[in-house]
Amino acid sequence: MKGVVFRALMGVVEEHFGPVMVEKMLDDARLARHGAYTTVGDYPIEEFFALVQSLQRVSDASQADILRECGRRTIAYFIATQSKDEGEALGLEKMLASLQGLIEANYVKLYPDSVIPSFQVRTAEDGWVVVEYRSPRPMADLAEGMILGTLDHLGVDTQVQRTDLPPKDGRAAQFRVALPDT
């Protein structure tokens, strides 16, 4: 898993629970790296979940909320590293459709063999944008955070409906996003 997500986790914990909670989480997790993550690094996903579980032990934060916030931060980072023209030229639908490209651009360029999640985007007959997420890792909450982060970036306040897809273990989910005028 990419270091940008670990950095997002650290940022979320520090922002919402304060820097002491970060230290507590790290102490509880007892990881060899002890929180030294870089955005260009690649770390085991088990280490990420160890941190999240430690956070739960030392605080009342829910895993889903943490992952959603991580998603928001991650996508914000990706958008920030994009060229300005590309980001502004896209509307909501196309921005969601570019999620796959954003992830590929940030992961695959450094780690060509990376296994990355899939975001299939289409417009349903009712005019809603449908984003179907699939991944070998149970990170649907993170994906939801990415979608919400995209909406944040565009300044769009709209409804997002989530349906977990079988086997409902966080590896597949469908998100329906209402366009602002619907």
Added chain:
Amino acid sequence: MDRQELLSRQLDREIRARQEAERLLEDKSNELYEARLRAEHAEAALSDALRSLDDGLLLFDPAGKLILANRRFFDIYPQARSICEPGIDEGRLWRQIIAAGAFTSGSRRIGAPGDGKRRRTDRWERITSGGRHICIIEHETEAGQRISIHRDVSDIRIAEAQLHWRLAAIEGAADGISITDEQGIYTYLNEAHARLMKYDSAAGLIGRSWRVLYDAEELERFDREILPQLHARGAWQGTARAVNNYGDTQQQELSLNLLPGRGILCVMRDITEKLKADAEQQRVMQRLFEAERMEAVGQLARVVAHDFSNVLTAISAFVGALEGECASGSKAGALVGKISSAVDHAGEIVERLQGSYINRKVSKSRVDLVRLARDTSEMVRATLPTGQELRLRVSNSDISVQGDHAQLGQMIMNFLVNARDALKGESGLITVTVEELAQRKLDGNGWAYSAKRGRWPSGVDMVCVSVEDSGCGMDEAVIKRAFEPEFSTKNDKTVRGLGLSTAKAVADAHRGVISLCSTPGGGTRAALCLPIYRLNLPEEARILVVDDDPLAGESLTLQLEALGHRSAFLDHPGDAIGVLKDDPQAWDLVITDQQMPYLDGTSLARHLLELRPELPVIICTGLPGSVGALPNNVTTVIKKPVDDRILTAALSN
């Protein structure tokens, strides 16, 4: 945890993270460096590959700007060397290459779609100014780059053209050409093969076995003899008998070659007609051989006849002397007369032998049939045994025809000999009749069977010489076949070999009619009817003599005047034609020499026939037998030098 410790831990994490980031970046940098080296290596390899390509290659970026051109491209388009700069626009590049004369004048895209639209992959051909056929393949990559490949396909096109010509030659060949697969199924036939086998097209045999073209007997020969040899030697040549689509038998000349896949290449020629032609040629050669043999025999006969003629001359001279010594009406005189007749007949035989050659022309002159029949009968009478009687019923006056004296005499002789043989040595009667005859008398009334050949001419008086016997007679089968050329009864002792086909030929040559009537056990009558010849000259006839020899011409003129006629002599046949043109009625008769330098006698006669058809012409020649076909106005051919007796006879016709 105080603030200082917190900051310290945060700083420590940040330092370690940055150190890791630096390490990662260094690792990535190294990877990138290695990747660049690999890329450079790959680029060099790619450049080598492009240079070694047999095809010219251009690569354009998605904006249509030239990225690269390989060396082979410049081999194909030498004009492009100074034009192909990287970054040049594709359209501008080609405009400049074309303007530099890369292609032949008027060269157009061959095989390109006519809509002018550009497709993901395009292919067409053009001919360069160097005469090379270039196949151009353009392909757009996923990334939008455009690759333009220029392949020299001249050798392929030449090979295709040669193949096309060869196929055209095969299709146009008169011989049948076919290919079968290893199962013997036709996979290819040219149209000639189908046509020779009487199929509408090759499609009628494609997919079928070659065995359908042969009958069971011939197939057995194929399996037993031909195919084993073909498989053993790889080829076989010979003849075979096929059955065409109409069911007709066809003789073929075959050349079979075994193909690598065990199929068979067959070249076939229909030799049915050729075999017939060969057989006909064989028959012609046989006839020629016979003719040459007969010519050799004829030459030998003429040599013998020449010597024998000298002996006859001496006998004739002595007989003439004896005639003078014998008293008129004495028995000795009569015997000498018979000797004289026999000598005359012998002379005719000698003359015939001298003139014998293949397809000898009929030598026509006036022939007194009464005298000829009488003389011939007298000769045969001497050969008859006791109990056989020969009666002669002839007119007291001459009845003449225009014909070959020897042939007519020989024919009467044959009639008489046949009649004698029909009596089979027993008592019997032979009757020889010469008489002017009406057509109805030739009918077979009173006879069991009859046959007749020849057409009775209208408005012409006819004389008939017939020989009738009281012998065994002939049955209907023999009568019907008597005039067939090859028919002979010589092997059958009970019937006679008549030689009537020869008699018919003589009759035809004399415009006569031949008739045969018979009753088994009741006798036979053979008759020949010929047109009676009458010249009917006035007592003081006007006779024009034409001879390139003045001495002979003047001599003949004197002879004619001595006989009471008026005569004039011309030494050039052209003058004679001119005289007759001036006044066709000025002369009653023309006597001409045959051998003249500008125009021979028969040709002159033909000219005169056109000027005045009824004007009679007599031809004089030292070699009567050598005169060819005579025009109708020639009444007789007389032998030079012309004595008074012959001349009088010729004029008294």
